[in-house]
Amino acid sequence: MSDIRHNWTREEILEVYNTPLLELVFRAATIHRQYNKGSEVQVSSLISIKTGGCSEDCGYCPQAARYNTEVKAHKLMSVDEVTQYAERAKSGGASRVCMGAAWREVRDNRDFDRVIDMVKAVNEMDMEVCCTLGMLTEHQAQRLADAGLYAYNHNLDTSEENYSNIIGTRTYDDRLNTLKNVRKTNITVCSGGIIGLGETAEDRCGMLHTLVNLPQHPESVPINALVAVKGTPLENQKPVEIWEMVRMVATTRIVMPKTVVRLSAGRQQMSLEGQAMCFLAGANSIFTGEKLLTTPNPEFDEDMEMFKTFGLTPKTPFQEGRPAVKQEVLNA
Ligand code: SAM
Numbered sequence: 001m002s003d004i005r006h007n008w009t010r011e012e013i014l015e016v017y018n019t020p021l022l023e024l025v026f027r028a029a030t031i032h033r034q035y036n037k038g039s040e041v042q043v044s045s046l047i048s049i050k051t052g053g054c055s056e057d058c059g060y061c062p063q064a065a066r067y068n069t070e071v072k073a074h075k076l077m078s079v080d081e082v083t084q085y086a087e088r089a090k091s092g093g094a095s096r097v098c099m100g101a102a103w104r105e106v107r108d109n110r111d112f113d114r115v116i117d118m119v120k121a122v123n124e125m126d127m128e129v130c131c132t133l134g135m136l137t138e139h140q141a142q143r144l145a146d147a148g149l150y151a152y153n154h155n156l157d158t159s160e161e162n163y164s165n166i167i168g169t170r171t172y173d174d175r176l177n178t179l180k181n182v183r184k185t186n187i188t189v190c191s192g193g194i195i196g197l198g199e200t201a202e203d204r205c206g207m208l209h210t211l212v213n214l215p216q217h218p219e220s221v222p223i224n225a226l227v228a229v230k231g232t233p234l235e236n237q238k239p240v241e242i243w244e245m246v247r248m249v250a251t252t253r254i255v256m257p258k259t260v261v262r263l264s265a266g267r268q269q270m271s272l273e274g275q276a277m278c279f280l281a282g283a284n285s286i287f288t289g290e291k292l293l294t295t296p297n298p299e300f301d302e303d304m305e306m307f308k309t310f311g312l313t314p315k316t317p318f319q320e321g322r323p324a325v326k327q328e329v330l331n332a
Pocket residue numbers: 060061062100101102103104132133134135153154155157193194224225226227228229265293
C-alpha cells in the first residue's frame with residue numbers, strides 16, 4: 001500500500017496529472033480501493049443560508065454584490081427554515097448538510113449566534129453539519145466546534161500564483177490562515193477548488209501541492225467545475241471537458257488517498273457516463289438536491305437512480321468519528 005505522503009513536489013503532481021488518461025484512472029481506481037470502500041459515496045446537500053450581496057470580488061461568483069447577476073439577495077434564514085431544508089435533505093438520502101453564507105468573513109454578532117443555533121439544531125438531527133461562511137478567527141472556529149460543527153469548507157480555489165487573477169479582495173494567506181484556525185479545533189477541514197477559470201494544468205497541480213503539503217491532508221476536497229454565470233467576469237469561459245475533471249479527480253485521489261473527493265459544482269452539465277468515470281477515478285462524494293447555492297444541480301431522486309445504476313451506496317454519517325486535535329498543530 002502506498003504511504004500517505006506530505007512531500008509531493010509540484011513536478012511529481014504534474015507528472016501524475018499528465019499520465020495517459022486510462023492509465024491514470026486505473027492507478028487512481030486501484031489506490032481508491034486500497035484505502036476506501038469503492039462502492040460508498042458520501043452525500044451532502046447545500047443550503048444557502050444567506051444569499052447574495054457579498055462584498056468580495058471572486059470572479060466566478062454570482063453572489064458578489066458588484067456583479068449584475070440574476071441572484072436575489074436574501075438575508076440570513078431562520079433556524080426553522082434551515083431545519084426544514086435539512087429534513088428534506090435527510091429524507092432525500094443526504095448524511096451531511098452544508099450551510100453556505102455569502103460573507104467575506106464571520107462577524108461576532110447576532111447573525112453568528114443564529115448560525116451557532118442552526119449548527120446545534122441540525123446536529124441534533126443526526127446529520128453531519130458543515131459550514132462555509134468565509135474567513136474565521138480562532139475563537140469563532142472554537143465556537144462552531146463547541147456547537148458540534150463537523151466540517152468547515154473554505155476553498156483555495158486555484159494556485160497561489162493564479163489567485164490574484166481571480167480574487168482581489170483577499171489573499172491566499174488569508175485563506176490558509178482560516179484553514180489553520182479550523183485545524184486548531186476538532187472540526188474537519190474541507191478545502192478544494194474550481195477548474196475552468198482559465199487556469200493552467202500547473203495551477204491545478206499547484207493548488208493540490210499546497211493542500212497535500214499541509215500538516216494534515218484536508219478530510220475532504222471538493223472539485224468544482226466552473227458554473228459560468230451570466231453577469232460574472234467569467235461568464236464566457238468555455239466549459240471544462242469531462243476529461244479534465246476526470247484527470248483532476250484522479251490526481252487528487254492519488255496524492256490524497258484517504259481524503260473524501262467531492263464531485264461538486266458542474267455535475268448538472270455532466271453526462272452519467274462522465275460521472276461514472278469520475279467515481280471510478282476516486283470521487284466518493286457529491287452534492288445532491290435541486291440547487292447548489294444559487295445554480296441548478298441534479299435532484300435527490302435522479303442521484304439515487306444514478307447510484308442504483310452504478311451500484312453505489314450512500315455513506316452513513318459519523319463513520320470516522322471526530323478527529324482529535326493534534327498537539328503539533330496547536331503549537332504551530
Ligand atoms: N463566502 C464563502 C467563501 O467564499 O468562502 C462561502 C461560500 S462560497 C460560494 C464557496 C465556494 O463556492 C467558493 O470558494 C467556490 O469554490 C465555489 N463557487 C462559487 N461560485 C462558483 C461557481 N460559479 N462555479 C463553481 N464553484 C463556485
